[in-house]
Amino acid sequence: MIKITKNIKELEEYLHGQKWLGINEHITAVEVPGEGNMNFTLRVRTDQGSFILKQSRDYVEKYPQVSAPVDRAMRESEFYNLVADHNLLKRQMPALLGVDVNNYVLKLQDLGEGVDYSFLYEEASSLDEVELQEIIGFVAELHTSVHLGKTGRSLPNRKMRKLNHEHIFIYPFLKNNGLNLDDILPGLNEIGNSFKEDVPLLKKVEQLGERYLKDGSVLLHGDYFPGSWLKTIAGVRIIDPEFCFFGEPEFEIGVTLAHLKLAGQPQIIFNKALESYMDRAPLQKELCFQFMATEILRRILGLAQLPLSIGLTERIELLQEAKDLLV
Template sequence: MKHVEELTADKASLESYLKGQGWLQLNEKITALEIPGAGNMNFTIRVKTGERSFIVKQSREYVEKFPQVPAPSERALREAEFYQLVSNKSLLNEKMPKLIGVDKKNHVLNLEDLGHGVDYTFLYQKGEHIDEAELKQIMTFIANLHKAINTKTTDTRLPNRKMRKLNHEHIFIYPYLEDNGLNLDDVLPGLRAAGKPFKQDEALKKKVGKLGDRYLQDGNTLLHGDYFPGSWLKTNDGIKIIDPEFCFFGEVEFEIGVTLAHLKMADQPDKLVEKALRFYKDRSALNESLCKQFMAVEILRRILGLAQLPLSLDLEKRKELLNEAQSILIPE
């Protein structure tokens, strides 16, 4: 088993590592280290020197925020492969951080620093709405990705099976387990009782299982894989897209279904959710029925599963969304 050097925020040891990689000049000193955002998955740090700043990102064999949760240690390398695939597509790479370097042995990326941006998770707060022009940019980027990189345009494939397996468990399995280690009443009093009928709905679970099988199948199109407000960054240079570590070649309906689900859980107006779908469909083909089914699955998993969001929705609104999701998956 190969030895992996775990990076820390210790300035001296990090400086030594970066010089060993050739990512710092011999006479270049770290002047400051900062946490660039509220990420969960990886060790991520902003490195500042007298001349510049950049982002160092390492994936471990566990989730950084929850060390008890195992995760594929090579996921940063899959993210690197994504950046390499989009590197010659100007409409895509101008919206993403540039990949400066990769340390394959230690699963470390050296990425362009996009500055002190803020992600769009503020949308989950009560009364926050996304600007229509910004939403159009977000949906245009993902449509451009799907049109530009697919099995017709590249021989490269990016299965990312280990990350897909992890995601599959969290999306399609854990939310429906009676005892999955999460007391939903700790999230919101009354949510446990509200969720019980959905965990016991055998027809619903069967339908979710079939969609899970589709998710695990290889598809024709490169997906970002986790296209939600936490992956959209508002910066001084406009909107940027980050964290494609769940990327794989799959079905576009999964990608857009996830996006629409988060707009709904962020309590965005129905007309904005409809516009998001239209912005995408104006540029790229989509099976709307399948998309809505994946949207329903994402709503169920985020409200009932382990990957909770900072939602401001009250219990009645969450129940309303759960019932809507159920009616999409099991129409009367």
């Protein structure tokens, strides 16, 4: 496996070998387009334009100690192929320009100098209602347009689901998982331990985890949260569908709603997100809220921490709200 790097000479050789550069096209600059979590990602500028390279490796880029399926970029390419015939979905995603199956590299359209919506976690940052409609409109269109009844194709993505399952439904609730929550926020470790000892809560989380692992009929993005929404001059764009699979929409929308709460969004935004989705697509609200609760728990108690501006009191309130939804 060739590991791509920022070395321009080596990168040009690789790209010419893939026929991803024109004969007389040369790289002028290479940069990292934002802070990615999962993959090694580069923006490549040439004398004829720019594009994005994304390579998946056998570990998580942000957490090299965490192993991950090396071929996950190929699952992402399958997602792009599944939505290729749906103009409304294609319009809000980068175009897939090339796939290197031997080295797990994707060549993607450069969407420009956008930023993801992680800024929502900052204090006093509110989601614009027009942008909210774009975000919810995309996922509702995805769930109603691409399903097994229409595609006849499956996308189990079991290795990525197993990884996600571990970090959502197992790791945050292990007593000795090696994560000291007091390093994140003093006082959080003691609170976390009380949740790890709550047997009815753990049983419910386990049941939801088993449900997550079952196949469903609707194509999910799989990680639909602010880090996968890109704010560009052309509007909201959706990126990074590597956790995609055919599952239940309640998981997807539960994750989205959880992040609106974690980001301290006004209740009116939360309500509009839910109503907007339910106006377009069917949803079991109780199940959705249970998945939402689990996502809140894992984001406060687990490894995949967020740049939250809320303090200990607000986190405890969210944890208790999540628990009340589950038991």
